[in-house]
Amino acid sequence: MPPPARKPFGLSWEGGIFLALLLYPLFPMFERGLFAATGRSLGEQLPLVFIFALLAYGLNVVVGYTGLLHLGIAAFFAVGAYTAGIFSTAAYAFQWPFWVVLPLGALAAAGVGLLLGAPTLRLRGDYLALVTLGFGEVTKFTLKNVVGITAGSQGLSPINPPTDHPAWSDDFRPFYYLTLGVLILAALLLRNLERSRLGRAWIALREDELAANCMGLNPAKLKLAAFALGSGLAGLAGVLYATRLTSTADPNAYDFNRSIFLVCCLIVGGLGSRLGALLGVMLLVGFDNILTPIIDGAIQQQFPDAGGKIFLTFTGWRLAVFGLALILMMRFRPEGLFPSSRVKHELHPDEAVSEPVEPITMGKTTGEVAAIDGGKA
Amino acid sequence: MPPLLEVTALRSGYGPIDVLHDIGLSVDAGEIVTMIGANGAGKTTTLLTVSGAVRVRGGRVAFDGHDLTRTPAHKVVSLGMAQSPEGRKIFPRLTVLENLQMGAFTRTDKPAIADDLEKMFGLFPILKERKGQAGGLLSGGQQQMLAIARALMSRPKLLLLDEPSLGLAPQIVTQIFDIIRDLNAKQGMSVLLVEQNARLALKVAHRGYVLETGRVTLADKASVLLNDPRIRAAYLGE
Ligand SMILES: Nc1ncnc2c1ncn2[C@@H]1O[C@H](COP(=O)(O)OP(=O)(O)OP(=O)(O)O)[C@@H](O)[C@H]1O
Ligand SMILES: [Mg+2]
Numbered sequence: 001m002p003p004p005a006r007k008p009f010g011l012s013w014e015g016g017i018f019l020a021l022l023l024y025p026l027f028p029m030f031e032r033g034l035f036a037a038t039g040r041s042l043g044e045q046l047p048l049v050f051i052f053a054l055l056a057y058g059l060n061v062v063v064g065y066t067g068l069l070h071l072g073i074a075a076f077f078a079v080g081a082y083t084a085g086i087f088s089t090a091a092y093a094f095q096w097p098f099w100v101v102l103p104l105g106a107l108a109a110a111g112v113g114l115l116l117g118a119p120t121l122r123l124r125g126d127y128l129a130l131v132t133l134g135f136g137e138v139t140k141f142t143l144k145n146v147v148g149i150t151a152g153s154q155g156l157s158p159i160n161p162p163t164d165h166p167a168w169s170d171d172f173r174p175f176y177y178l179t180l181g182v183l184i185l186a187a188l189l190l191r192n193l194e195r196s197r198l199g200r201a202w203i204a205l206r207e208d209e210l211a212a213n214c215m216g217l218n219p220a221k222l223k224l225a226a227f228a229l230g231s232g233l234a235g236l237a238g239v240l241y242a243t244r245l246t247s248t249a250d251p252n253a254y255d256f257n258r259s260i261f262l263v264c265c266l267i268v269g270g271l272g273s274r275l276g277a278l279l280g281v282m283l284l285v286g287f288d289n290i291l292t293p294i295i296d297g298a299i300q301q302q303f304p305d306a307g308g309k310i311f312l313t314f315t316g317w318r319l320a321v322f323g324l325a326l327i328l329m330m331r332f333r334p335e336g337l338f339p340s341s342r343v344k345h346e347l348h349p350d351e352a353v354s355e356p357v358e359p360i361t362m363g364k365t366t367g368e369v370a371a372i373d374g375g376k377a
Numbered sequence: 378m379p380p381l382l383e384v385t386a387l388r389s390g391y392g393p394i395d396v397l398h399d400i401g402l403s404v405d406a407g408e409i410v411t412m413i414g415a416n417g418a419g420k421t422t423t424l425l426t427v428s429g430a431v432r433v434r435g436g437r438v439a440f441d442g443h444d445l446t447r448t449p450a451h452k453v454v455s456l457g458m459a460q461s462p463e464g465r466k467i468f469p470r471l472t473v474l475e476n477l478q479m480g481a482f483t484r485t486d487k488p489a490i491a492d493d494l495e496k497m498f499g500l501f502p503i504l505k506e507r508k509g510q511a512g513g514l515l516s517g518g519q520q521q522m523l524a525i526a527r528a529l530m531s532r533p534k535l536l537l538l539d540e541p542s543l544g545l546a547p548q549i550v551t552q553i554f555d556i557i558r559d560l561n562a563k564q565g566m567s568v569l570l571v572e573q574n575a576r577l578a579l580k581v582a583h584r585g586y587v588l589e590t591g592r593v594t595l596a597d598k599a600s601v602l603l604n605d606p607r608i609r610a611a612y613l614g615e
Contacts, residue, residue, distance in 0.1 A: 197482070200471065200475060200478070200479065201479075201482065203468070203470065203471060204468050204471060204479050207468040207469060207470055207471065208466045208467075208468060210430060210462060210466060211462055211466035211467070211468065212468075212479070213430055213450045213451055214428060214430065214450060214454070214459070214460045214462055214466075214528075215454065215479050215480055215482050215483075215527070215531070216451050216452075216453075216454030216455060216482050216483035216531070217451055217479075217482060218449075218451040219451075342470040342471070342511065
């Protein structure tokens with residue numbers, strides 16, 4: 001009996017979303033229509049979503065795969081951005097090209113990750129959370145204070161674009177495809193990693209460190225590897241972010257709020273799930289950057305004299321809405337909106353057990369294996 | 378020939394407290410040895426210290442020609458020591474098959490691993506039926522079988538078993554002990570067994586040690602211990 005077809009047109013949800021995103025710029029009527037309706041260019045907004053999704057992928061390696069609570073991912077995002085700032089602006093003599101700075105930012109962030117991780121990863125979960133949180137804040141204040149190196153709250157600018165071609169600044173598409181391309185490459189890398197020996201080892205470690213240790217896994221080394229990879233992806237995102245802003249921006253762009261926002265994206269999307277990280281970011285960034293202004297605009301049309309009455313703007317309420325959504329999520333769908341199949345099984349065993357469990361015939365067994373291994377086919 | 382495992386004057390513990398004060402024991406190649414003792418006597422701690430998961434504070438652990446006193450847990454597996462820890466610590470979100478593969482994590486001989494997988498499925502047919510299911514969805518007894526099979530996947534010379542009968546139905550306990558005895562008799566695998574069910578443990582084992590508050594207080598042939606009036610009173614409920 002062939003396993004049931006779960007993927008329309010042989011594409012996973014993730015593949016389908018990436019395909020749609022790849023096709024979007026080819027149909028300018030969408031872009032024009034959305035612009036006419038909302039006054040915003042989706043083509044300009046989406047690269048920011050891609051960058052944060054990349055950052056979320058990095059965080060997901062640490063928090064989702066390996067189960068280490070990391071509350072300072074923004075610091076590694078900053079390392080990437082400031083690598084771009086230092087090696088590509090005219091403030092320094094380097095002025096290296098984008099294609100050198102991009103991997104350099106990732107390496108620098110991974111290096112900082114190793115330096116922070118080596119002495120601290122032996123700490124138990126809650127202590128590690130505090131250390132990463134503290135590191136994030138220290139990084140932000142350092143960036144603010146060593147004005148001679150970082151230009152303080154002015155930020156380093158202008159960061160060189162990847163090319164001098166005029167299309168770079170006139171058209172949203174080059175940067176759109178650059179960021180989407182990096183994101184898709186990262187997704188492919190992570191997909192392979194999840195199925196590899198290393199990926200399984202991370203999950204085993206998250207599930208039961210003692211048992212994993214007894215199987216011959218080296219927890220310290222595995223955690224350090226996760227930390228380095230997660231930080232590296234965050235650094236990559238940081239370079240792209242600074243390139244998009246053409247500046248490292250104010251150090252406040254790399255504060256605790258950003259770190260927590262990304263943790264929220266993962267929780268909403270589903271910890272440990274690539275699709276969850278992507279859609280969690282889309283949902284929350286979309287809420288923040290697209291839906292909030294639209295609602296605000298509508299309210300203003302309704303109540304033209306509302307100016308200054310903060311309770312009449314949605315922006316004033318958006319964090320409360322955010323918090324409420326998170327609480328409801330934890331209560332009714334703790335595995336996130338788009339969980340990995342592994343997590344679904346554990347948190348809703350009653351649903352999972354409704355699959356045939358008692359006498360299993362060989363045919364059904366194969367079907368089940370195929371369903372769970374589905375992503376690997 | 379020196380014993381396969383030799384533990385001398387072992388001392389270890391957690392935080393400021395020493396739990397093991399003076400443990401001496403040995404396991405010969407091809408032997409099943411059991412440790413019995415009251416709750417909190419230090420049986421689990423002894424196994425964890427021997428395998429390196431808890432640090433040695435004094436004394437010595439020697440295994441198969443290696444000094445393991447300072448060897449971390451992740452390195453002892455490839456030397457031939459496997460452990461099925463207390464409380465069947467399987468990986469609930471990995472499938473049964475992936476759990477078994479984790480047991481062979483340190484091995485690189487793929488065809489032989491595939492071979493051993495089939496052997497485990499032969500020993501525990503239920504694991505074959507459930508191989509695509511998440512480990513956490515197995516029943517308690519099935520999880521215990523998985524934990525033991527996972528430990529066997531490293532092809533150990535010495536298997537450390539911590540309370541394999543915990544919470545299992547009697548016929549499953551019998552089945553598991555039959556398998557252990559069989560692996561010992563046919564493949565010469567040595568076993569260091571910790572078990573609450575002292576009677577059963579002493580029937581399966583060749584020799585036994587009695588632990589009391591971190592010290593070995595009695596050591597003898599299992600058949601002798603089984604008839605010792607002190608043991609009968611304290612551990613066999615007579
Ligand atoms: N992780 C730990 N941290 C601190 N103390 C511990 C820890 N694990 C065990 N202990 C203490 O060490 C002592 C011995 O515990 P151990 O688990 O080795 O006993 P045991 O003989 O295996 O008991 P049981 O038959 O109940 O499994 C106990 O007093 C216990 O409180
Ligand atoms: Mg115990």
